[in-house]
Amino acid sequence: MSHTLNVVAATLLAGALSAQGSPIRYDFAAMQNVLHAAMDKVGPSTVTVQTFGGTRKTDAKWQPKPAPTPGAKKPPGKKKPPPLGMSGFAQSHGATTGIVLSADGWVLISKFALNYDPTTILITLADGRSFTAVRKGEDVSRQIALVKVDATDLPVPEFVDPKTIKVGSWAFVLGRTFGAKDPSVHMGVVSATRRVFGRALQTDAYTSPANYGGPVVDIEGRVMGIAVPMDATGRKANIDLYDSGIGFAATISDIPQLIEKMKAGEILHRGYLGIDMDHSHLGPGAKISKVAPKGAAHRAGLKKDDVVVEIDGVKVENSFHLQMLVGIKMAGDSVYVKVRSKDEEYGLTVFLEKVPDAQMEAKKPADKADPDRLPWEEPGKGDKRPGGVPDK
Amino acid sequence: MICKMGCVLLFAAVVAAQGGGGFYAFPDRTPKTAIEKTVAKLLPSLVKVHGASGLKTIQSYSTGILVSDKGHVLTLDLILIQEERTKVVLHDGTVCQVEVYPADETYGVRILKIKDEDLKKLKQPLVPLTIAKEQKHRNGTFVVSIGNCFRLAEFSEKLSVTLGVIVSRMRSGLRYHLQDVDYGGELIVTDAPNNPGHYGGGLFTVGGEWIGLNTKIVESTETNSQVSAAIPTGELIGYIQRCITRGKAGAVEPERAVKVVPVFHGIELFDHGRRVSPPAYVERVARGSPGRTAGLRPDDLIVQIDRKVVHTCKDFNLIMEKYKPGQTITVTFKRGRKVSQTELKLAEVK
Structure with missing residues (x-):
């Protein structure tokens, strides 16, 4: 069966590539059947994720303007008004998608669903059964989260080894957001593999909250990854990347040991060495230009102007190569670093830490004014209503 | 785009x-x-x-x-x-x-x-x-x-x-x-x-x-x-x-004449929100009301009505506007960690 599917896919791809003239038939009816067969194979494993309650977080870049304090001077310069609909844009309360990981109730969802810190997570299976889910671990670097429901005999999809995925093969993103019986499907191809330090593949199928958490499926109905809100550096994607043709899917089958950690409730982060590099130093080795105080490198004893020669036995070619070597690691991992300092080489072990929050998130404004607070409830004004009438 | x-x-x-x-x-x-x-x-x-x-x-x-x-x-x-x-x-x-x-x-x-x-x-x-x-x-x-x-x-x-x-x-x-x-x-x-x-x-x-x-x-x-x-x-x-x-x-x-008739379900929600409407938790259920007959209790979280998701108290009220007295609705609610469903027959407001 899989062989015939491949032949159909290959014919279609050839048809799409041959620009003009050559009499290759576009067999859309066959392609449609293949796509529907893939949907039928994975569809039962996709679930709807609904969340209730939680804090309403918006983008930290824009906050409501604080009330002007009397007597304060206006800051110089014109301030740009916040762009409507871009930053400061609240995430909707709509449903997202998830995928069954194992038959005994482990379900993988995107971290996007947990942005609100919801009090209740409701998982609705394809057959209509509903369960409340318990939050377990998360992988912040892959933007995925694991939840557990009290169910047995869930349909488990087939996962693909990410090493066998080829650029240009079909990729369909399934979602279960719009509440229909059939999963929604977006069509595209695999644009690139091993993106975001080998954590994700890139696809040109449109990804948005409509299918975040849903599986990215190949032509044979096997799961290649989970569509996640991520940008090229691995941070949380903003609304600009919705349906842009630049979508990322975290690959799953290559991280069984991390899944085990997540089942135990651990929250995993990317490993952070805590150095800045001199990118004008073209190698061999990567020259350290700055060491973050109290960072992992500082604690291990790396100094400014040291040149990192080797990481875990791999010769470092330049600063970019070092980024690639360290980027794969998770916080809590240790790396063996060989350093050349003033013509003297020595090795040391660095225990990587999680990236400090200040670097990952935009700076929070100093004034944390509660948007729900009424003017007479401002601190320092006393609990008096306007007109000096005390509140009874 | x-x-x-x-x-x-x-x-x-x-x-x-x-x-x-x-x-x-x-x-x-x-x-x-x-x-x-x-x-x-x-x-x-x-x-x-x-x-x-x-x-x-x-x-x-x-x-x-x-x-x-x-x-x-x-x-x-x-x-x-x-x-x-x-x-x-x-x-x-x-x-x-x-x-x-x-x-x-x-x-x-x-x-x-x-x-x-x-x-x-x-x-x-x-x-x-x-x-x-x-x-x-x-x-x-x-x-x-x-x-x-x-x-x-x-x-x-x-x-x-x-x-x-x-x-x-x-x-x-x-x-x-x-x-x-x-x-x-x-x-x-x-x-x-x-x-x-x-x-x-x-x-x-x-x-x-x-x-x-x-x-x-x-x-x-x-x-x-x-x-x-x-x-x-x-x-x-x-x-x-x-x-x-x-x-x-x-x-x-x-033109079709559309007459809106309010429905009575007897469910009072814990609607304390000023600008942001909170999740639809039940505050109290009137005695002898359709809600009481359906078995709803205080502190139940109403999650869905006829497969339509109820995120907030506002959603609940908006969905209820579309029903007429006499209709039966399926209410999905969460009590503790259990999700269950019940049938509720809407009545007329007395």
Whole structure:
């Protein structure tokens, strides 16, 4: 069966590539059947994720303007008004998608669903059964989260080894957001593999909250990854990347040991060495230009102007190569670093830490004014209503 | 959506290479592939619509579809259509004056009728499209969407074609330019790019069946993301046929009297929110009320009503407005960690 599917896919791809003239038939009816067969194979494993309650977080870049304090001077310069609909844009309360990981109730969802810190997570299976889910671990670097429901005999999809995925093969993103019986499907191809330090593949199928958490499926109905809100550096994607043709899917089958950690409730982060590099130093080795105080490198004893020669036995070619070597690691991992300092080489072990929050998130404004607070409830004004009438 | 322009232009080039007439400079080419054949068959039935608009944000152009050989053109009621200024450009470049029919309020579509004196001048007969009989195509069905995006085609130039699949059928809240849209019907969501000017064009299966009329790009309140969508043609049959058989008078639908009767369920929610509505936790249930009979208790979280999700107390009240006394609803609620369902028969307010 899989062989015939491949032949159909290959014919279609050839048809799409041959620009003009050559009499290759576009067999859309066959392609449609293949796509529907893939949907039928994975569809039962996709679930709807609904969340209730939680804090309403918006983008930290824009906050409501604080009330002007009397007597304060206006800051110089014109301030740009916040762009409507871009930053400061609240995430909707709509449903997202998830995928069954194992038959005994482990379900993988995107971290996007947990942005609100919801009090209740409701998982609705394809057959209509509903369960409340318990939050377990998360992988912040892959933007995925694991939840557990009290169910047995869930349909488990087939996962693909990410090493066998080829650029240009079909990729369909399934979602279960719009509440229909059939999963929604977006069509595209695999644009690139091993993106975001080998954590994700890139696809040109449109990804948005409509299918975040849903599986990215190949032509044979096997799961290649989970569509996640991520940008090229691995941070949380903003609304600009919705349906842009630049979508990322975290690959799953290559991280069984991390899944085990997540089942135990651990929250995993990317490993952070805590150095800045001199990118004008073209190698061999990567020259350290700055060491973050109290960072992992500082604690291990790396100094400014040291040149990192080797990481875990791999010769470092330049600063970019070092980024690639360290980027794969998770916080809590240790790396063996060989350093050349003033013509003297020595090795040391660095225990990587999680990236400090200040670097990952935009700076929070100093004034944390509660948007729900009424003017007479401002601190320092006393609990008096306007007109000096005390509140009874 | 503008980033999808590249894709649109690519397909426009493919279409431009085939067929053609008038003063269009590129040579003809016989269609070979399935899509080329379908598009060549459909293009004579699509027209460019030019209206009058003095506003920057509202495009004065869109696309229309011929629905009768008497010159009825179906288009989306978007542009500020003034009778004396509105023109329709047929596929061979002929410019026709049109008569403007009243719009259909429910679906936001409008029929334009080519004036009789212009009809007499036409060299070729009009090729109307018929609505597909099979309306319920599965998600993942290949579709082509044809329209005049960004007014790239003028006179006899060919319209743009985009390819995609049916993503889903959607019945959720919609928003356009930060304003809620009152549209209760079903929409076909596709991933075939839809851009300004593409509005009013058609959505077809690869076999050439006409299944949808492209809408403007709206935002779903479920996901806060933009969707390219089309109104299913099955929903428009009534309006089109009334216009064709009875003319201008038939376009106005007889008003249906809608009487809102409040329902009594006896459930009081813990609605303490000032601006942000909280989740629908039950505060108390009146004695002897339908809610008490259904077995609801304080501190239950109401999650769904008839499979519609209730995120907040506001959602609960909005959903309840649509029911009448005497109807039975299925309430899904969460008590502790258990999710269960119960039937609730709504009563009249005493």
